[in-house]
Amino acid sequence: MPTFYAPDMAPGQTTFLLPEDESKHAVRVLRLVAGDAVALVDGRGTHYTATVADANPKRCSLRITAEEVIRPRPTYTHVAVAPTKNLDRMEWLVEKAVEVGLERLTFLRCAHSERRELKLERLEKIAVSALKQSGQAYLPQLDEMTDFTDFLQEIDPATTFIAHLEAGERTALAQVIGTAPRCCVLIGPEGDFSPAEIELALGRGVRPVTLGASRLRTETAALAAVFTAQVVREL
Structure with a gap:
């Protein structure tokens, strides 16, 4: 139909x-x-x-x-990601993330960001198309580009996780999400978050996580975070 x-x-x-x-x-x-x-x-x-x-x-x-x-999902998944220079990869991310299921997607402006500005009109149309194709009932919120430091002031550190590649102890995202009803996962640009950004996030109480042993592209990491959050909660 x-x-x-x-x-x-x-x-x-x-x-x-x-x-x-x-x-x-x-x-x-x-x-x-x-x-x-x-x-x-x-x-x-x-x-x-x-x-x-x-x-x-x-x-x-x-x-x-x-x-x-349709009742909303009992969980709330929020991913904040630094968009790639190639916009096609962000369009792919929006399409797949909506299909898998998330509630909010924020675009971050970071120290190593290759893309400093982003227009949402095209991405919003892709989100609507994915909504119709996948039979979802709720259209996710897409946020304008936000400076990383400003975004950190908005989040709840207790339910926020940062996936970075710097040395140090990190826990698998699947292990820390558990059955928590809300989560926000931060995904950096191709050059990763800067050491200063990581230190700032950890200082706010954000917990460091890993998405696996492989080094993932930005859009792949963001989708992996969405998928992990949904699967872990369903199981």
Whole structure:
């Protein structure tokens, strides 16, 4: 069943008009006709079932037939990552992380960052596409670029972990997350966090972790953190 994103849907609403681009896709590409069943998701936890009322390629109208409120996950996964210079790798990360399941993704500006600025418009569209494809009910929060030092002032050190490559004792992320309902994992740029940044984080009470024996690319490490958090809690 085709799924469309409807962030403006309201509970109890009986009809919905697809935007022009979605209408064209529904009628010209998917070849939907009156009576065909479709799904809508608002990104805030509600799934809607609907049928096509008028297959107009510019103003395709839908009739809502049912709605279901999906409970949010009992856990909250937040990953903060320094984006790579190659934007394609961040787009891949957003797509896969949404599919696996997370609640928030923050982009960090670090001392060794190759990318200092980031526009979210393209990434937000990819997140919506991944939301529809994976059947998720909640659209994750994507944050603008934030200076590492500023971000450290916002976090709860008790539930925050930093994955770095410097020498020193580090614990496997899977061992420290356990059944904790919330976690935030910090992933540095290709050149890793600077020694000063690591010292600052540890001084705030953030715990150092490892994601395994392999040296991972930034986007791989961020996805590994999301996957680890979800799998450990499910088990």
